[in-house]
Amino acid sequence: MDDGRIGFRIGSSLLPLRLENVVFAAGERRIIDGVSFDVHAGLRCMIVGPNGAGKSVLLRLCHGLLRPTAGTIRWNAPESPGGPRHQAMVFQRPVMLRRSALANVIYALKVAKVLPEQRKQRALEALHKVGLQALAASPARVLSGGEQQRLALARIWALKPEVLFLDEPTANLDPGATHEIEKVIDAMHAGGTKIVMVTHNLGQARRLGDEILFLHRGRLIERTPAARFFRHPQSAEAARFLEGELPW
Amino acid sequence: MNSVGAAAAQALQLIVGADPKLVAIVLLSLKVSLSAVVIACMVGLPLGATIAVGRFSGRNPVIVLLNALMGLPPVVVGLAVYLLLSRAGPLGGMGLLFTPTAMVIAQAILITPIIAALSRQVVEDAWVEYREQLRSLGETKFGAAMTLLWDVRYSLVTIVLAGFGRAAAEVGAVMIVGGNIDGVTRVMTTAIALETSKGDLPLALGLGLVLLAIVLALNATAYVVKETAQRRYG
Secondary structure (H helix, E strand, C coil): CCCCCCCCCCCCCCCCCEEEEEEEEECCCCEEEEEEEEEEECEEEECCCCCCCCHHHHHHHHHCCCCCCCCEEECCCCCCCCCCCCEEEEEECCCCCCEEEHHHHHHHHHHHCCHHHHHHHHHHHHEEEEEEEEHHHCHHHCCCHHHHHHHHHHHHHHHCCEEEEEHHHHHHHHHHHHHHHHHHHHHHHCCCCEEEEECCCCCHHHHHHCEEEEECEEEEEEEEHHHHHHCCCHHHHHHHHHHHHCCC | CHHHHHHHHHHHHHHHHCHHHHHHHHHHHHHHHHHHHHHHHHHHHHHHHHHHHHCCCCCCHHHHHHHHCCCCCHHHHHHHHHHHHHCCCHHHHHHCCCCCCHHHHHHHHHHHHHHCCCCCHHHHHHHHHHHHHHHHHHHHHHHHHHHCCCCCCCHHHHHHHHHHHHHHHHCCCHHHHHCCCCCCCCHHHHHHHHHHHHHHHHHHHHHHHHHHHHHHHHHHHHHHHHHHHHHHHC
């Protein structure tokens, strides 16, 4: 039925995404303080930075879960309100409904207004891609943390989003489960989904990232190809961050 | 002491022998209260869930009012429904007063706030956990309310039974709008009140025992359903 590639809406791609002077304030505190950048299709973006830098908030602003206090966030072709979404997000802790793994994927397809007769087939394919086909009938909330996160990715893969935001998807997982998740993310990237990911695991940023956005105290300090970032960061903040984070 | 013992023995005889009068009263009670619960759920569950996920002005006063209505005195509800359905009332032409239908209406009004207020709380707790995920998927507010209702279904069992317990156990509302007519609108609670005042303790006691047994059985069922589901679905 599909070869894993994304059926983009012709001539109405979501990307590029453009942020201009975006500010997000909670009371007096500016969690995001005047951030501007463009996101184009292709390269896998890793957003890194110390705790409290505003990484997760930035991701939620991009995804539309939060509204900026000031500035603009503009998609090339915005999604119609109430219509199916063409972007998706994976959270640090997956939230599953009290129903089977398969039913969780089918639910997402239903919300996305996929025709009823196509839902089950697409859901099964997605479960197969993440290696959960054997657990399709299991209740989702009693799966292990790694399995739930793979299920969260299957739920999104079935939707074939154009853009995928990930907020530290492996923060709670052991190395084995982390590896599984990274494989799925890579496969989705290969299928044409734009990957924008927050991680504080620098090894992961190195493995998965094509370019690094370094965030510090709510500001975008630098944006550098991944290969260069880890050897020659452009900013003093990033250099200090890498020193503190990387013991070698 | 003796008379109580004798009455209890006779009461057990009535129950074990499935005394037709007693059975008729019990069945009518169940019919009225179950109907009221079904109606209250159809209104109360969507109402509670919608308030839980909704963001509108006046939301807090609505919640306070809903919580306060949980304590509606049955006699006041009975009186209001009586005025509504009596000959001179706005719905008097329907001829519903002193019928089981009137009793269903009164009990439904009594327990709808209970079901709405309690389900609002349960759904809102779930909404805190699910909100970002459901919004991310593009779910509408109404869709989220329905999804959450289904997701907390095992907690709702307890709430629905609380509503049923309240309906089956109240006497004031059904007494006023039903009239306690023998064979027509006489239910367990009104019969107990009447038979006790008449001195027919065996029937009163027998009905009391049946009422207790029903409430106990329902709560045991709810407990088992919830525990099993929690283990199975997490």
